[in-house]
Amino acid sequence: MNLGLRGKVAVVTGAGSGIGLAVCRMLVEEGARVVAGDIAIDDLKSLADAGTLVGVEVDLGTSKGPGSLILRAKNEFDGIDILINCVGVGPVRGGFNDITDDDLQKTMDINFMSMLRACRAVLPEMVAKGGGVIVSVASDAGRMPDPFFVDYSLSKAAMLMFSKTISIEFGPKGVRSNIVSPGPIRTPMWDRPGGFADILADQYGVDRETAVHLFATEQRRLPLGRLGTPEEVAALCVFLASERPGFATGSDFAINGGSIPVV
Numbered sequence: 001m002n003l004g005l006r007g008k009v010a011v012v013t014g015a016g017s018g019i020g021l022a023v024c025r026m027l028v029e030e031g032a033r034v035v036a037g038d039i040a041i042d043d044l045k046s047l048a049d050a051g052t053l054v055g056v057e058v059d060l061g062t063s064k065g066p067g068s069l070i071l072r073a074k075n076e077f078d079g080i081d082i083l084i085n086c087v088g089v090g091p092v093r094g095g096f097n098d099i100t101d102d103d104l105q106k107t108m109d110i111n112f113m114s115m116l117r118a119c120r121a122v123l124p125e126m127v128a129k130g131g132g133v134i135v136s137v138a139s140d141a142g143r144m145p146d147p148f149f150v151d152y153s154l155s156k157a158a159m160l161m162f163s164k165t166i167s168i169e170f171g172p173k174g175v176r177s178n179i180v181s182p183g184p185i186r187t188p189m190w191d192r193p194g195g196f197a198d199i200l201a202d203q204y205g206v207d208r209e210t211a212v213h214l215f216a217t218e219q220r221r222l223p224l225g226r227l228g229t230p231e232e233v234a235a236l237c238v239f240l241a242s243e244r245p246g247f248a249t250g251s252d253f254a255i256n257g258g259s260i261p262v263v
Helices: 018-029 041-050 066-074 100-128 149-171 196-204 208-219 230-241
Strands: 009-013 033-038 053-057 084-086 130-138 175-182 252-255
Touching: 009 018, 009 066, 009 100, 018 033, 018 041, 018 084, 018 230, 033 041, 033 066, 041 053, 053 066, 066 100, 084 100, 084 230, 100 130, 100 149, 100 175, 130 149, 130 230, 149 175, 175 230, 196 208, 230 252
Parallel strands: 009 033, 009 084, 033 053, 084 130, 130 175, 175 252
Antiparallel strands: none
C-alpha cells in the first residue's frame, strides 16, 4: 500500500532495536526521510548507508536528549511531519516494595518523559508548518495493572493520558496524536541475556522457547497463541503516521493478540 509518505520527515525515538527499528525500516521503504535516535545505533547503519536515514546517538532518558534529537532533525531537513515515540524499558519487579524512587524516576524518564519532551520540542514546528502526526507506543500494561511491572504500567498509563490531552489542544492546529498499545511482543527485551525469556525459563523449569510458548498460551492465554512481532506493531504505527486514517486522533489502538479479554 502506498501510504503517501514519500519525502515526509519522520523522527523516531528508541530506533535502535525492536519496534523502533522496524518502524524505521518501514518508513524508509515508504520513501520517508528519517531521523532515528537511540542510545545505541549500530543496527541502524545499513539504513543510514542507504542515504534516507540519519542515525543519532542520544540518551533519550535525559532532560535534553529528546529536544536535541528534534533539533538535529530540524537542522537536517526542512520541517518535521511525523514523530513516532518508541523508546522504552520494561523492568521486571518483585512487587511495589521493591521499587525505589530512583527506579521509578528512571522508568518514567525513559518511557513517559521522553515522549513529553519530544512532543514539547516538535509541536511548535508542526503547528508552524500547519500540521503533523504523533504516534506513541505505549502498552496494554497501561490499562492492565500488574504488580511485577508497577512503574512500567504507570509510565504507559501516563502516555495514554498525555496523548489524549495534546490531541485535544493541538487537533484544531492540524496535529493528530494517537497511541499504539501492544501486548506481548518478541522484542530484544525478551531475548537478551537475563531478559523475559530467561526469567520465564527459570520459573517454568523449561527451555526458553517452551517457556515463551507457555507464557503465550497458558499464562496470558492469548487467542492467537503466540507473541507479536515488532514488524506487526510497526505496520500499525506507520499506517497511523500517514494521512490514510486522517480522522483518527486521541485514540488508543490495541495490537495485543487478544491479551485483554474485556470490552
